[in-house]
Every structure is written in structure tokens, then in C-alpha cells.
Amino acid sequence: xxxxxxxxxxxxxxxxxxxxxxxxxxxxxxxxxxxxxxxxxxxxxxxxxxxxxxxxxxxxxxxxxxxxxxxxxxxxxxxxxxxxxxxxxxxxxxxxxxxxxxxxxxxxxxxxxxxxxxxxxxxxxxxxxxxxxxxxxxxxxxxxxxxxxxxxxxxxxxxxxxxxxxxxxxxxxxxxxxxxxxxxxxxxxxxxxxxxxxxxxxxxxxxxxxxxxxxxxxxxxxxxxxxxxxxxxxxxxxxxx
Numbered sequence: 001x002x003x004x005x006x007x008x009x010x011x012x013x014x015x016x017x018x019x020x021x022x023x024x025x026x027x028x029x030x031x032x033x034x035x036x037x038x039x040x041x042x043x044x045x046x047x048x049x050x051x052x053x054x055x056x057x058x059x060x061x062x063x064x065x066x067x068x069x070x071x072x073x074x075x076x077x078x079x080x081x082x083x084x085x086x087x088x089x090x091x092x093x094x095x096x097x098x099x100x101x102x103x104x105x106x107x108x109x110x111x112x113x114x115x116x117x118x119x120x121x122x123x124x125x126x127x128x129x130x131x132x133x134x135x136x137x138x139x140x141x142x143x144x145x146x147x148x149x150x151x152x153x154x155x156x157x158x159x160x161x162x163x164x165x166x167x168x169x170x171x172x173x174x175x176x177x178x179x180x181x182x183x184x185x186x187x188x189x190x191x192x193x194x195x196x197x198x199x200x201x202x203x204x205x206x207x208x209x210x211x212x213x214x215x216x217x218x219x220x221x222x223x224x225x226x227x228x229x230x231x232x233x234x235x236x237x238x239x240x241x
Contacts, residue, residue, distance in 0.1 A: 004214060004229050004240050008190040011183050012126050012241075013161075013206075015196035016137040016144060019216050020119040020234075021151055026112035033108045034101070043087040053083040066138065066169045066201055076102045076140075110146035118234030123156040125238045134159040136179050136194065138169045138201065159183065170198075171205025180209075195237060203228045214240075 017023035028051055035050045044050040058079040064070045080101045084094035126133050135157050137144055141164040161179040163169040185191035189210030196202020197216045203225045206213040213228040224230040231237045
């Protein structure tokens with residue numbers, strides 16, 4: 001489906017990472033800097049080896065975090081402890097090192113500011129239609145606000161709602177209901193539209209909450225959630241809106 005009924009929409013919510021901010025590219029740049037600063041060449045022969053190890057564990061942990069199997073602190077410890085022990089670091093040493101690596105990585109990540117092509121144009125187009133613009137993200141509060149500021153998006157966003165605000169993650173409908181409550185349309189799901197790249201957390205959660213949903217699918221993955229519109233670029237979304 002590639003049609004959007006904008007007539008009832010008053011608030012457009014947008015996922016942050018890999019929807020308007022190029023998290024994938026920014027994270028890899030931060031991980032490369034961490035590799036060199038921490039001399040990880042003694043553990044992994046190349047930057048790519050290190051990034052692949054980190055991402056494999058981080059992706060698995062985020063799946064568990066999104067459904068509430070693990071908490072924030074466990075994710076942030078384990079995404080470094082696991083690749084370190086896998087590379088031969090003693091578990092006790094990895095547990096001591098990991099709490100220092102996480103904030104260093106997040107600081108490096110917050111300095112990166114690459115955006116998804118068309119992000120600024122989409123936000124400006126929404127602003128031109130006098131729509132309220134919100135960010136709805138599962139990211140950590142201590143870094144998401146810095147990323148928004150670093151990317152120059154602060155003045156383009158009216159409301160930022162993060163999973164950290166109430167301790168639940170997308171696709172839990174409680175987070176979508178909380179986001180609604182932050183607007184002048186707290187009891188009207190049809191006034192809210194979600195744009196995101198994750199078909200389960202962004203799109204599935206929005207549809208369950210009674211919102212319209214637009215799946216940003218640049219990789220052209222199959223199986224668009226039923227009831228959602230699907231577009232391969234932000235420019236296509238902007239034209240459809």
C-alpha cells in the first residue's frame with residue numbers, strides 16, 4: 001500500500017535511528033575511532049573484524065532488550081563484554097573494561113552527524129504543513145538528545161519521546177499511548193502517524209496503537225505489515241504526504 005490519508009493527521013512521529021539519522025554509518029565511525037583509541041588491534045586484526053563482532057552481539061542484545069528480556073544496563077555491559085571474551089579477554093577483565101567502553105563509544109557516537117538522504121527536506125515539508133513533528137525512539141536518553149542536537153535537528157522537532165521516559169520499548173503500545181498524551185490529541189489515535197524503518201517495533205507498534213504507519217524500507221525488504229504504507233526513500237514519503 002502506498003497511500004496515506006493525511007486528513008485526520010495532526011502529529012507525525014518519526015523514528016530517529018536509521019530513519020532520519022544514519023545510525024548505521026555513525027555507529028561504524030564511532031566504533032572505528034574506539035578501535036584505534038583503545039588499541040583493539042591486539043584483539044582484532046582489522047577494524048572490520050572488530051565492528052562485525054560488536055554488531056553481531058549488539059543486534060542480538062537489542063532484540064532481547066526490545067521485548068523486555070534484558071534491561072538497559074545489561075545491554076550496555078554485554079555488548080562489549082561478549083566480543084571481548086570471544087576475542088580471548090578473561091571474563092573478569094572484560095567486566096571491568098566494559099563499563100568504561102560504553103560511555104566512550106556513546107560519546108564518540110554523539111559526535112557523528114550523518115543523516116539519511118532527504119531527512120531535512122522531509123522535516124521542513126512537515127513543518128510547512130503546520131504538522132506537529134515528534135521523535136519516538138527506543139534509544140537511550142543520555143545520547144539521543146545529543147545526537148539530535150549534533151545533527152542540527154533540535155529546532156525541527158517539537159516533541160521527543162524515548163523509551164527511557166517510561167521504561168518500555170516500542171512496539172509496546174504503552175509507549176505509543178504515552179506519546180499521544182504528550183500532544184493536544186491524547187485520545188485520538190487517528191491524529192497520529194508513525195514513520196519508521198523497523199517493521200516490527202515502529203510499524204507493528206503504531207498499527208496496534210491505532211495509528212497510521214509508513215514503513216521506510218530503503219533495502220526493499222519483503223512483507224510490508226498489512227495496513228502500512230511502504231516507501232523506499234524519504235523523498236518518496238515526502239511526495240506522498
